Amino acid sequence: LILRNRQPLDLETPVTALDRWLTPNDQFFVRSHLGIPAVGPTPWVVEVAGQVDRPLNLSLDALKGFAPAAVTAVLQCAGNGRGNFLPRVPGLPWDRGAVGQAEWTGARLSDVLARAGLKTGSAHVQVLGADGPPSPKTPIYLRSIPLEKALHPDTLLATTMNGEPIPVFHGGPVRLIVPGWTGNHWMKWVRTLTVSAEEAPGTYQQSGYRMPRTPAPPDAVLKASDLVPLTYMNVKSLITWPAEGARLTGPRQEVRGVAWTGEGHVTKVEVAVGVEREPTWRPATLLGAPRPWSWRQWRFTWDAPAPGRTLLRARATDSLGETQPEVTPWNRSGYLWNGIDRVTIEVG
Amino acid sequence: MNPMTNPRRPGLRPLTLALASVLTLLVTGLIATASPRDLAQPPGNDDPEEREFRRKTAERSVRDNCLICHTDELITSQRLTSKQWKAEVEKMVGWGSPLPKEEQEPVIDFLSSEYPADAAPARTARMTYAEALALERAVPDPKPSAGDPARGASAYASNCANCHGADGQGAELGPNLVEKPVLYRSRDYEAVVRQGRGRMPAFAPLINEAAEADMLAWLRARRYHPPLPAPK
Numbered sequence: 001l002i003l004r005n006r007q008p009l010d011l012e013t014p015v016t017a018l019d020r021w022l023t024p025n026d027q028f029f030v031r032s033h034l035g036i037p038a039v040g041p042t043p044w045v046v047e048v049a050g051q052v053d054r055p056l057n058l059s060l061d062a063l064k065g066f067a068p069a070a071v072t073a074v075l076q077c078a079g080n081g082r083g084n085f086l087p088r089v090p091g092l093p094w095d096r097g098a099v100g101q102a103e104w105t106g107a108r109l110s111d112v113l114a115r116a117g118l119k120t121g122s123a124h125v126q127v128l129g130a131d132g133p134p135s136p137k138t139p140i141y142l143r144s145i146p147l148e149k150a151l152h153p154d155t156l157l158a159t160t161m162n163g164e165p166i167p168v169f170h171g172g173p174v175r176l177i178v179p180g181w182t183g184n185h186w187m188k189w190v191r192t193l194t195v196s197a198e199e200a201p202g203t204y205q206q207s208g209y210r211m212p213r214t215p216a217p218p219d220a221v222l223k224a225s226d227l228v229p230l231t232y233m234n235v236k237s238l239i240t241w242p243a244e245g246a247r248l249t250g251p252r253q254e255v256r257g258v259a260w261t262g263e264g265h266v267t268k269v270e271v272a273v274g275v276e277r278e279p280t281w282r283p284a285t286l287l288g289a290p291r292p293w294s295w296r297q298w299r300f301t302w303d304a305p306a307p308g309r310t311l312l313r314a315r316a317t318d319s320l321g322e323t324q325p326e327v328t329p330w331n332r333s334g335y336l337w338n339g340i341d342r343v344t345i346e347v348g
Numbered sequence: 349m350n351p352m353t354n355p356r357r358p359g360l361r362p363l364t365l366a367l368a369s370v371l372t373l374l375v376t377g378l379i380a381t382a383s384p385r386d387l388a389q390p391p392g393n394d395d396p397e398e399r400e401f402r403r404k405t406a407e408r409s410v411r412d413n414c415l416i417c418h419t420d421e422l423i424t425s426q427r428l429t430s431k432q433w434k435a436e437v438e439k440m441v442g443w444g445s446p447l448p449k450e451e452q453e454p455v456i457d458f459l460s461s462e463y464p465a466d467a468a469p470a471r472t473a474r475m476t477y478a479e480a481l482a483l484e485r486a487v488p489d490p491k492p493s494a495g496d497p498a499r500g501a502s503a504y505a506s507n508c509a510n511c512h513g514a515d516g517q518g519a520e521l522g523p524n525l526v527e528k529p530v531l532y533r534s535r536d537y538e539a540v541v542r543q544g545r546g547r548m549p550a551f552a553p554l555i556n557e558a559a560e561a562d563m564l565a566w567l568r569a570r571r572y573h574p575p576l577p578a579p580k
Contacts, residue, residue, distance in 0.1 A: 003475040006419040009484050011475065026477035036484050037527045041568070088427045088465050090436050132572035134417040134523040135444025136513065140574050169480065191572075 001027070004092050008032035009169065013097035019240035019256055021297065022072070023100030025162055030169045031077050031098065033141045033204075037130040037189055039168045046157065046174055050126070050194035053117030060173055063159060066107035066115075071154045071179055073293035074101045074260045078182035078209060078230050081328075081337025087218055089334040096238060096341070101258070101295050104166075104177045106158035109193075110151040118147075118195060125150040126200040127176055129189035139203035144196070145178060145185055149231075154179045154293060157190060179293035180262040182230045182336070184209045205229075211336070215329035232262030235324055236338040237269050237298070237316035247346045252303055255284070257314055257341070260295035264319035271300040272313040279313060305347040312343045406451075406458030412547050413447035413455075414440065417523055423459065425470045430460035446520050484529060493565040495558070500566030503559040507551060516570045521547060526570040537564060 004010035011030040013023065046063065048056040076099040083093030092098075113125070126144040133140055149155060156177040159166060166172030171188025178185040184204075199205055210227035212220075237259035242248060259266045269286060272279035284300035300314075315324040327339045414423065428436065434456050441447055447455060463470075475483075505514070511522030518524035530536050541560055544550040555563075 001475055001477060001480070003421065003473045004425065005421040006483065008418060009480060011477075011480060012472075030480070036529060037572070038529045038532050041532055083469060087429075088432075090426060090428055090432055092422075093425050093427075093469060128574075130527055130572055132517060132524050132526055132528075132574065133444075135518040136524075137442065137444035138417070138518075139443065169477075169484070 001029075002095075002097065004094065008035040010092055011169075012094055013100055014243075015096045015238055015240050016243045018097065018100065018238060018258060022102055022162055025102070025164065025167050025170065028075075028100040028102065028161075028170060029077065029098045031092075031183065032131065032188075034131040034133050034138070036168060037132070039130070039173060039189065044173045046190055047192045048112060048116045048195070049192065050196050051119040051122045052113075052195050053119060054115070056112070056116050058112070060159065063107050063112075063157060063174065066111045068105060069108045069153070069156055070103060070105040071156060071177060071293060072101065072103045072291065073154075073177060073179040074099065074233070074295050075183055075186055076100075076233055076236075076260075078184050078335045079333070079337075081339070082334030084337050084339060085328070085330055085334045087330070089332055091334050098183075099238070101260075102161045103163070104156055104158040104175075105160045106156045106174070106177070108153055109155045109157055109176070110153060112157060112193075113150065113195065116195070121197045122195045123147050124196050124199050126192075126194040126196055127187040127190060128192040128194075129171070129187050130191045131189055141187075141204055142200045142202050143185060143187055143205055143209075144198075144200035145176075145181075146199075149178060149181070152179075180232050182209070182233055182262075184230065208333075209335070211331050211333070215331070218330065218332065230335055233260070234336050234338045235259070235261040235266065235316050235318040235320075235322045237266075237314045237324065237341055239312055239314050239341050239343045242312075242343065242345050244343050245345070246343075247348050248305070249348045252301060253305055253347075255300040255302075255312055255314070256298070257284075258295040258297055259286075259314075259316035261316070261318035261320075261322070265290035265292070266296045266316050267319050268317040269296070269298040269300075270315055270317075271302075273302055273305065273310060275311045281315070284314070307347050309344060309346050312345060313340050315340045402454060403458060406454045409447060409451040409455050410458070413445050413451070416521070416546060417445070421470075424463060425472075426459075426463050427465050427467055427469065428460070428463065429465045430456060432465070433459045433463075444518070444520075493561055493568060495561030495563065495565035497562070497566040497569050499559075500562035500564065503555070504563045504566050507555060507559075508563065511548070516567055517572070517574075524572075525567055527572045531564060531568050 002012040002014060004012055009030055009032045013027055013029045017027040044060050046058045077094060079091050080094045080098035081096065082089060082091050083095050124144040124146055126142060128142050131141060158175050158177045159173060161170055166175050174190040176187040176190055209230045211230060212222055212226050213228050216222055237257055239255060239257045241256040255271055259269045269284040270281040271284050272281050284298040287297040287299060290296060317323040324338050324340050328337045437452055437456050511519060512525055513519035516525045538560065541555060542550060542552040
């Protein structure tokens with residue numbers, strides 16, 4: 001794994017490890033806002049409070065008592081690819097690997113909220129994890145999701161990841177799964193759910209994880225009303241094989257990758273071989289069938305490559321008609337980079 | 349053998365350097381004041397030794413005030429303009445960094461020149477999942493703390509609360525300890541308490557093993573339960 005920061009721990013997945021359907025837990029990227037809490041010494045309890053008829057304190061066993069639900073979903077950090085933005089922006093300079101796909105199982109958040117009983121006027125679910133800030137002046141990592149997304153049957157309070165209890169690095173024992181939405185919503189180490197009429201107050205909901213409604217240059221002065229919260233991911237593809245800088249031999253070459261989007265599904269992946277400014281885009285073969293919230297693996301074969309260094313490019317299009325751009329419009333926090341993926345290789 | 353790298357004299361080098369730097373500053377300062385010609389320009393800005401001294405001082409400010417809460421990769425991986433560095437430093441001070449006001453400008457200058465927007469991206473290290481686990485994970489202690497939390501409360505109040513806050517959730521100089529993995533890694537906990545860490549002094553002469561265990565029992569019983577920010 002690529003070490004981005006030791007403490008709080010941030011690790012990036014090398015993209016060749018994403019060359020498969022599910023990303024193994026020990027290869028999955030790790031992002032921690034405020035540091036990893038101690039998990040295990042005391043029994044875990046998830047508290048459901050706020051605008052509910054029956055506040056709940058749920059043990060892990062109680063969570064397992066709800067109807068089991070499973071979803072295979074892509075988890076991507078909102079800042080994946082931040083290192084590509086120019087002018088440069090502050091924040092972890094993730095390259096390509098702050099993304100992965102896992103199968104998550106647990107209780108539907110909607111079932112948990114139904115047991116608690118929502119009062120009229122409820123509109124958001126505020127979520128807090130066990131990761132306390134280093135200083136009382138540091139904002140707490142409190143986030144909320146609107147009730148509509150909270151009640152979606154695929155929004156889970158997950159307790160397993162790829163068939164094992166969610167590892168502590170990945171937010172275990174309980175993580176919120178918000179399929180299609182950026183990773184900042186996928187709260188780790190979930191402790192408290194507060195049903196409210198309001199979005200979460202505080203820095204991480206009210207000013208963090210927001211983007212201008214329309215792209216704005218670096219010197220633009222933006223009002224709060226010009227910014228909207230991130231929700232769905234945008235369409236994106238990754239070349240997971242060959243690796244950057246790989247040396248290839250043989251007459252027939254295969255390029256492989258994955259492609260995903262937030263809302264809808266991937267309808268097309270195209271690959272270009274060569275360094276031309278306006279390359280010829282040719283369709284890749286999409287494997288399997290589209291599945292909600294999952295990435296689509298793809299494959300592209302080409303013959304008799306000319307010797308020397310060359311460039312591979314991939315771009316995906318989704319069912320909303322969005323296609324990856326050459327370069328993602330700049331934003332000051334470096335969110336949602338989805339520029340055409342590029343890998344330089346050597347044909348021998 | 350180079351005396352500066354003589355392993356039999358550990359710890360001497362930084363001290364000698366620091367003293368030498370202080371002397372250099374005093375001397376250059378005196379010369380600058382004594383020479384009327386130098387009044388026309390900022391004192392010592394172009395002097396390499398002075399520059400090096402300023403660099404070292406700023407580096408120490410960063411170490412003492414930023415690395416309390418996070419490691420240095422978070423800094424060294426950034427490529428920012430001085431305007432962006434200023435905004436980051438001010439944000440961090442707002443978030444609880446104890447960086448004194450008078451050290452902010454030198455730190456911003458230092459960061460802007462060491463990690464400027466136009467520099468090549470930082471090289472990254474690799475770490476396996478197993479190595480990360482060994483570094484971070486809270487493994488439940490095989491032997492539960494034998495300490496007495498009630499006695500620990502008063503030992504904590506007299507020894508730790510000043511920096512780590514009365515409730516253990518952090519204050520000016522000491523970070524939050526509540527529900528942190530270090531409380532479940534006995535050897536790390538003991539090492540920090542006895543030997544100190546960063547700006548934290550060694551408590552070995554002041555705290556015996558019983559008090560150490562009592563404080564641990566008290567700290568382990570704390571829970572992170574923050575007051576929620578007021579709605580807008």
